[in-house]
Amino acid sequence: MLVWSKIISVNEKSFVEERFLSMAQTNAVIKRLSGSQKLQVEVYLENENEAQGLKKELGGKVNKLEYKNWANINASSNRPLIKIRDKILITDNSDSKELKKIKIRYPKKIVISIPAALAFGTGDHATTSTCLRMLVDIAKDHQKKKKQWSLCDIGLGTGILPITASLMGAFKVEGFDFDPEALVIAKRNMVINSIDDINIYEQDLFDWSPKRGKTWNVITANIFANVLNPNLKKIWSLVSQNGHLLLSGILKEHHDSILKNAKNNGLPIPELYCKGKWVSFKFNKC
Numbered sequence: 001m002l003v004w005s006k007i008i009s010v011n012e013k014s015f016v017e018e019r020f021l022s023m024a025q026t027n028a029v030i031k032r033l034s035g036s037q038k039l040q041v042e043v044y045l046e047n048e049n050e051a052q053g054l055k056k057e058l059g060g061k062v063n064k065l066e067y068k069n070w071a072n073i074n075a076s077s078n079r080p081l082i083k084i085r086d087k088i089l090i091t092d093n094s095d096s097k098e099l100k101k102i103k104i105r106y107p108k109k110i111v112i113s114i115p116a117a118l119a120f121g122t123g124d125h126a127t128t129s130t131c132l133r134m135l136v137d138i139a140k141d142h143q144k145k146k147k148q149w150s151l152c153d154i155g156l157g158t159g160i161l162p163i164t165a166s167l168m169g170a171f172k173v174e175g176f177d178f179d180p181e182a183l184v185i186a187k188r189n190m191v192i193n194s195i196d197d198i199n200i201y202e203q204d205l206f207d208w209s210p211k212r213g214k215t216w217n218v219i220t221a222n223i224f225a226n227v228l229n230p231n232l233k234k235i236w237s238l239v240s241q242n243g244h245l246l247l248s249g250i251l252k253e254h255h256d257s258i259l260k261n262a263k264n265n266g267l268p269i270p271e272l273y274c275k276g277k278w279v280s281f282k283f284n285k286c
């Protein structure tokens with residue numbers, strides 16, 4: 001694997017974005033250099049000619065990507081634990097001895113291991129952590145009322161939401177993603193967390209049509225508004241009476257479109273949570 005990289009000024013950002021988005025390239029990353037107004041663009045390529053072609057066209061440099069044993073690195077990571085309410089601790093450590101130590105140190109908490117991987121959802125992103133908080137509150141409420149509950153997660157990424165639901169006592173949990181890589185990672189995370197009762201499958205939300213009459217007490221979807229909006233009516237129809245729909249991953253500038261769409265389709269006014277540039281919604285079905 002090769003990486004072509006170049007330091008660019010902020011003024012060049014839109015040119016670079018257009019250049020690589022128009023190539024439909026998903027292997028490009030643009031990041032701001034800390035303490036500087038400059039940005040670094042990186043494009044990951046298998047092909048030497050393509051990499052050298054970019055260098056010839058735009059300058060910059062081509063390097064071989066250093067091989068790292070991510071499995072070992074993740075297993076011994078020192079990332080601080082992520083706390084969700086007073087109940088959940090998320091670690092990216094997957095070493096069984098280390099996990100045992102964390103569980104002994106925090107006997108009253110549920111410890112969840114989600115190592116960093118090529119799927120979204122390690123718990124430190126605002127959209128995931130807001131969903132997790134809403135989920136923990138719902139789980140506690142069901143525990144208090146001694147009521148069983150089911151969950152379906154749309155776009156499961158690492159599987160962090162269904163794994164949390166299962167460990168918080170949900171009796172029937174499922175989730176799907178259209179990315180086969182996400183399924184591999186979610187299945188691995190189920191094994192790491194000693195869970196075998198989550199039904200996960202490959203599915204595109206746009207083609208999703210569950211059996212007639214099937215509903216879930218909780219549906220979660222941490223996905224962009226342009227994916228949620230065309231599917232909102234369908235998703236809402238699959239939430240049980242007295243159930244909840246948790247939406248996250250919506251940029252502030254798109255949250256009006258969700259509210260308008262929700263109103264047009266008879267959804268109630270949601271509870272709204274903002275974190276940075278992200279908005280999350282909790283719709284309660286009466």
Ligand SMILES: C[S@@+](CC[C@H](N)C(=O)[O-])C[C@H]1O[C@@H](n2cnc3c(N)ncnc32)[C@H](O)[C@@H]1O
Pocket residue numbers: 119120121122123127128131153154155156157158159160161176177178179182203204205206222223227249
């Ligand atoms: C932002 S991640 C959320 C991951 C995790 N649920 C969380 O809350 O951290 C969105 C996930 O949705 C998946 N996704 C996007 N569009 C989808 C679609 N049309 N059908 C199914 N999955 C989709 C992506 O592959 C990605 O894994």
